[in-house]
Every structure is written in structure tokens, then in C-alpha cells.
Amino acid sequence: MEEPIIELEGLTKNYDGHPAVDQLSLTIRKGEIFGLLGPNGAGKSTSILMMLGLSEPTSGMVTVCGLNSTRNPLDVKRRVGYLPDDLGFYQQMTGLENLLYTASLNGIPKKIADERAHDLLKQVGLSDAADKKTGKYSRGMKQRLGLADVLIKDPEVIILDEPTLGIDPEGVRELLHLIKQLNEQQNITVLLSSHQLHQVQQVCDRVGIFVRGKLLAEGNLDSLAKQLFFKDSYVVSVEATPISEALIEAINQLSEVNRVEHITNTKLDIYCQSDITPVIAQKMLEHSASIYHISKKNYGLDEIYHRYFEGRESIETT
Numbered sequence: 001m002e003e004p005i006i007e008l009e010g011l012t013k014n015y016d017g018h019p020a021v022d023q024l025s026l027t028i029r030k031g032e033i034f035g036l037l038g039p040n041g042a043g044k045s046t047s048i049l050m051m052l053g054l055s056e057p058t059s060g061m062v063t064v065c066g067l068n069s070t071r072n073p074l075d076v077k078r079r080v081g082y083l084p085d086d087l088g089f090y091q092q093m094t095g096l097e098n099l100l101y102t103a104s105l106n107g108i109p110k111k112i113a114d115e116r117a118h119d120l121l122k123q124v125g126l127s128d129a130a131d132k133k134t135g136k137y138s139r140g141m142k143q144r145l146g147l148a149d150v151l152i153k154d155p156e157v158i159i160l161d162e163p164t165l166g167i168d169p170e171g172v173r174e175l176l177h178l179i180k181q182l183n184e185q186q187n188i189t190v191l192l193s194s195h196q197l198h199q200v201q202q203v204c205d206r207v208g209i210f211v212r213g214k215l216l217a218e219g220n221l222d223s224l225a226k227q228l229f230f231k232d233s234y235v236v237s238v239e240a241t242p243i244s245e246a247l248i249e250a251i252n253q254l255s256e257v258n259r260v261e262h263i264t265n266t267k268l269d270i271y272c273q274s275d276i277t278p279v280i281a282q283k284m285l286e287h288s289a290s291i292y293h294i295s296k297k298n299y300g301l302d303e304i305y306h307r308y309f310e311g312r313e314s315i316e317t318t
């Protein structure tokens, strides 16, 4: 397993006595794409600012690349590229000039900066717009330039706060593809915050579900699904005929099956603890049922997220 690169321990930030981030403990490993997922006001940006050493925790500790962010904000800044949700460029300067300006602020020698800026513009698909003023860039182009801007100092980690906000679907697709590519080709660790579940699902290795300052669950999609749907981890849907009482009884008898729902004359939903699709198919054949369709349902992040919050609400209101 890769070494930890971001570590939060009991991280807390209070504003006016109220916790915006509450006892957050989390480890992100080198080379992974981690999605911090939660509704507006959950505390994602506040957590990110503490990781960058831009906001001081009320209590707890945050370490990035082995450095305590609160004590060494400048060293952390050198190693981490940060794309804020309200990124701004100098509108009167071109894309290339903006990148070169960032490079100069980071003390990168002119020759290296020039080379890197051109490479990055190519990588993010903006070579043709390199000499265009950023005031004329679309939001999607600005986000891609933002990615180039965080990469110019060759960071080990990039932190992207709501990177897909306000971009059209095609732009989102391109940006996510780019993020995945960077991660795979350069082993850059990516932390991205979002409230857009299906997007996070496309690129993240693991996600943390964050709400009202607390991390409620974390893991990859499979492990989150198992935590939340642990009994009914798999749902096998079958369309077949005839569906007899004897067949339903036989399926119900399987030890892995929790329950069978008879949806229509020809359709069953079978809730199971493990994937026993072939066993179910076999039972259908034994009962002379012709199968028209059989499929296994995989839980997506949307379902996980909503199920989690439905669960929380009922816990909190009881």
C-alpha cells in the first residue's frame, strides 16, 4: 500500500463557537484520487484551507507531504497545487502570460517556465488559445488553464475545490479525463471536492462523504455499498416465464437470498448477500423457466449518498 501523503487527525475548525469542521480524521495515500463529497456548507473548503495552511485549525493536526501545514504553510505551498472554486486570472493577460506569471511567483527560472508552460498548454488542450486573453476564455477553458496553472510548479499533490462547477457536460468530461490522465501518467495525488456525485464516481478511487463538518463514511464504492446495503449487497433482476410458486420457494430457500420480490407475472427482484446470479439462473432452468433477461444491480454513488442521508435523517429524527 502506498504511503500516506495527506493526514488529518481530529481536525476541527470553529467559527463563532460552531464547528465548520468537526474532528475530521482522514488519510489520503500517494497516487490516489480522493473525492471529498458533500452538500454546500459541509465544510469541504474549510478543510482544504487548513490542509494548505491558509486557515488555522481550532484543534487537531494536518500533515501534507510529511509537513505540518499549520507550521510550514510555505513549504506545503511549494509542493501542493491548489485550484480554488473561485479561480481568477488576469483577464488582460493571455493564457501563456498568466502561466508564466505564476511560474515567476514560484521562482521557476524563465527557460524552464517557458518550456513547461507550452507543454502544459498542450496537455490541457489550450495550445491554440495560448495567446488569447483569458478574459475571452470560456469557463471550461479557464478551468483547464487552472489545471495547467496548478501544475506549473510540478506539485506532488493537487487539490481541486469544485473543479467542474459551471462547466458544460462536454467540458466536465474533458476535465475529468485530464485529471485521471495526470494521475495515471504522473502519479500525482488528487484531492477533489464536489457535490456532484456522478462526476466524482467517474474518477475517484475513494470518496469521503462529508456533512455538517463530519466525515460520515469513506471508502471505495464497493466498500461504501457494503457498509450501507450490507444485507442486500446484490439485487438480481430476472425476467422469465413461467414463474411458479415452487420456483420462488426454491430461490427463497437459497441461504444467500434475503428476500424475493415478485414485481410482475414475469419479473422477480432477488435481494442477496453475495453475487449468486449463476445459481439463480440454474434454479430457473431446473424449474423449466425460460429466461429473457437477467442482470445484477450495482449500486452507484448516487444511491449510496442518498441512502446514507436517508439513513442519517431517520437516525437523527428518532
Ligand SMILES: Nc1ncnc2c1ncn2[C@@H]1O[C@H](COP(=O)(O)OP(=O)(O)OP(=O)(O)O)[C@@H](O)[C@H]1O
Pocket: 015, 020, 038, 039, 040, 041, 042, 043, 044, 045, 046, 047
Ligand atoms: N470565514 C468564515 N467565517 C464564518 N463562517 C464560515 C467561514 N467560512 C466558512 N464558514 C462556515 O463554515 C461552514 C462550512 O463552509 P465551507 O465553505 O467549508 O463548506 P463547503 O462544504 O466548502 O461548501 P461550499 O461548497 O458551499 O463552499 C459553513 O456553514 C460556512 O458558512
